[in-house]
Amino acid sequence: MFNLIEQPIMPVPGIPVLNYHAIDPDVDASTRNVSVSLSSFREQMEWLHKEGYKTIGQKDLKEVIVSGKKLTEKYVLITFDDGYYSLHQYALPVLSGLGFTAALFLSTSFIGNTYNQKDFGFVSHDRQLTWGEIKDLLANGWSVQSHGNRHERLNKLSPEDIKNEVTISKNSIEQNLGTKVDSFAFPYGIYTSQVITQLKAAGYQFAYSVHSGKLFPKAGRYQLPRIEINNMDTMDSFITKVTTGYTSASNARRSKIRDIIYANASVKDFIEKFTPMFGFGNH
Numbered sequence: 001m002f003n004l005i006e007q008p009i010m011p012v013p014g015i016p017v018l019n020y021h022a023i024d025p026d027v028d029a030s031t032r033n034v035s036v037s038l039s040s041f042r043e044q045m046e047w048l049h050k051e052g053y054k055t056i057g058q059k060d061l062k063e064v065i066v067s068g069k070k071l072t073e074k075y076v077l078i079t080f081d082d083g084y085y086s087l088h089q090y091a092l093p094v095l096s097g098l099g100f101t102a103a104l105f106l107s108t109s110f111i112g113n114t115y116n117q118k119d120f121g122f123v124s125h126d127r128q129l130t131w132g133e134i135k136d137l138l139a140n141g142w143s144v145q146s147h148g149n150r151h152e153r154l155n156k157l158s159p160e161d162i163k164n165e166v167t168i169s170k171n172s173i174e175q176n177l178g179t180k181v182d183s184f185a186f187p188y189g190i191y192t193s194q195v196i197t198q199l200k201a202a203g204y205q206f207a208y209s210v211h212s213g214k215l216f217p218k219a220g221r222y223q224l225p226r227i228e229i230n231n232m233d234t235m236d237s238f239i240t241k242v243t244t245g246y247t248s249a250s251n252a253r254r255s256k257i258r259d260i261i262y263a264n265a266s267v268k269d270f271i272e273k274f275t276p277m278f279g280f281g282n283h
C-alpha cells in the first residue's frame with residue numbers, strides 16, 4: 001500500500017554543513033532563489049546559537065574527518081559559495097554578533113567584479129568581494145577556501161583545464177591572503193573521478209559536494225556532504241535539515257542509496273554518462 005504521508009525523520013548526531021550563497025534583504029520569499037533573506041538568515045543563526053551550536057574551526061574539523069575525533073560539542077559548519085559582497089555586508093555582522101565564523105568557498109576570477117554571467121542572474125545587483133573585504137572575513141575567524149577560478153562545470157573540462165581551475169584558485173588565495181588552502185567546493189556540485197584526481201595532485205585534502213546528510217567522523221574526504229539552505233526554507237525545514245541532515249525521510253532514503261553507489265567516484269562517472277539527469281548540483 002502506498003504511504004502518502006511522509007514518515008517522520010529522527011535527529012542524528014554529526015556535523016551539519018550548511019551551504020549558503022548570497023544574503024539579500026530584499027529577496028522575494030515567493031521565488032525559488034538561492035539567496036537567503038537577511039531576516040531568515042538572522043533567525044536561523046539565532047536558533048543555532050540558542051540551541052547551543054558552535055561553529056567548528058578548521059583544525060577541529062580536520063581532526064574529525066581525518067582522525068575520527070569524537071565530537072564533544074554541538075558543532076555546525078556554515079559555508080558560503082562564490083564570494084558575494086553581501087556576505088561582508090550582511091552575513092559577517094550577524095555571525096560575529098553571535099561569536100560564529102564561516103568558511104567561504106571563493107571563485108577567484110571574479111574578485112571585485114559585478115556579475116554579468118547568465119548563471120548569476122540572481123545576484124545581478126550584487127558583486128564579488130574585493131581582497132580587502134575578504135581579509136576582513138579572515139580577521140573575523142573565517143576560513144577562505146577554493147571554489148575554482150572561473151566557476152566552471154568541471155565535468156565539461158579537459159584534465160588540463162581542470163588542473164588550471166583548481167591550481168589557479170588555490171595559488172591566488174594563498175598569495176593574496178598568505179593562508180593555506182586545503183579544501184575545495186565543486187561549482188554546481190559537479191564532480192567526476194578526474195576532478196578528484198586533479199584536486200589530490202594539486203595538494204587539496206578535502207572537497208565538499210552538495211550531497212545532503214551530516215558530516216560524520218572519518219567521512220569520505222573528497223565527497224563531504226553539505227545541506228543547501230535557500231529562500232524556500234521555513235524555520236521548520238531549516239531545523240529538520242540541521243538536526244537530521246535531510247529534508248525528509250524519503251530524501252534521506254534516496255540519499256543514503258546514492259551515497260553507497262557514489263562512494264566510488266568512478267562508479268558515479270559511469271552512471272552519469274548514461275543518465276545525465278542524475279546530476280546533483282546548484283551553485
Ligand SMILES: [Zn+2]
Nearest residue numbers: 081082187283
Ligand atoms: Zn558556486
